[in-house]
Amino acid sequence: MTTAIRIEVLPARMGDCLLVECPREQGRPWRMLVDGGPPDTWPLLLARLQRLPADDRHLDVVVVTHIDSDHIGGMIPFLDSEFADEVGDFWFNGRTHLPGDPIRSVSQGESLVAALIDQPSARTRPWNLAFGGGPIDTGEEAGFLDLAPVDGGPRVTVLSPTTKRLTALAAAWYETVEAAKRGPGEGTPDVLEPLDDLAAVAAQESPRDASVPNGSSIALLLEHRGASVVLGADAFGTVLGAGLAGVAAARGLDTLPVDAFKLPHHGSKSNVIDAMLRVAPAQHYLVSSNGDIFHHPDDAALARVVTTRPGATLWFNYRTARTERWTDPGLSGRYGYDTRLPDDPDAGCVLELPAVP
């Protein structure tokens, strides 16, 4: 099997930290890091980066999907590390990029580090170069940004955020940064409900995600050598679904089948909605969470996946009491899905999508 896209979901507790590689026909693979998890993910991320080949530690793109402590915590020390010197381009919407600012782009010398940590820093990094230094903004709902492949790398399509979601972030910028600095706080004990009638669980009423930072998430579709994956960040299901529908329509399709889908917002029932699942049916669904604080993934979200997509495989980056219930052979047999859980709590999960000849 020739791997087209390799997706590694690192164990980042309740957060996200993904390493994505797209091997090319020749030369080193195209490589992308998506988020850094909460602050205590850094030692693990550092160890992972140190396992990259000594002569090839290049990261073509590092994405900071949105300002939330479970995504940027590990990114702050990363920016100070030697590995940040290996990054071709950082993708991140800072204050400068939000609607309302007359100049929506960064100039040479403007500091991404300062923008992220909200403190002055002389250190500069390549920032939104693929977007001419401007915002990563899909415009109207159902809009998307299509980036041409660079040097044999993948085709990347931006699915989120819309201008509307960035406008909301502009109005809440300072409180968003303050909340990210404070961190998520304490959680409550997780109460596990029995899983039986998944159609009923899927149909549970769920409030829509109204978090301003989540709505501003950068979500991406990656396509390479016939394989495809949606990296949903913590984006709104409505925005992702509309963006994917927009891509499908532009290609003259009713739906946009993909190989893999990293579920938005750690498998929250407020983000994983039927309309989104139907427009981009996948074979593999990835969940990044150990259930800390927010008790993700929600049963309703996973029930929607397996009832909408019979035959799919659920990939969890942690084995927890919550995720382990989904491996019950009676349940998975009845609903016709498969599961993959890591045995090593430090391993996360790795999905390799084959190239289509």
Ligand SMILES: [Zn+2]
């Ligand atoms: Zn998150």
